[in-house]
Amino acid sequence: MADEDAALVEVLRAVADPIRLRIVQTLADGHPHGKCGTHWDFGVHKSTMTHHFRILREAGLTRTTVTGRTHTIELRRDELDARFPGLIQALVGVVDL
Template structure:
């Protein structure tokens, strides 16, 4: 059994997904993961200024809502958007979420 269980996609609801991504940081995480590739579960590369425990909390909320999965390879952990499964169950959802993201601040 995985240390990081995810719900079966048939049990994932739009309400839970929208509740999870209603937080701006979690929406940002989805944007970072939108390419479908796994990203290391570290603070580097996410573009947010929060503590490790807060980041872990956001990862957990997204995973429990069925949005992401945690991949474990020895001591290395990565987060991956369940992109293909989400696209099949909720067509157009991920592009709509990405389009709703605020523009990054100007440099």
């Protein structure tokens, strides 16, 4: 359980940033999204976005697939829900329809 906590801390640290939180919230729709600059317009430099994507990937939050010159990012929803039940849901906010 201490292991789980360490992993949880890493996930929380990854998500404890305005930009990265928004990325996760957007990715929570279940669909894969591109890393294209037009798509994620936060007024920060390209390399900064690369940095954020790296943090998210290394924390186990996302999976990146490369096709040609476009990289596609995707939330590992299943693994996350299994490991940290309710976390993503709580991060996305109340979507209750």
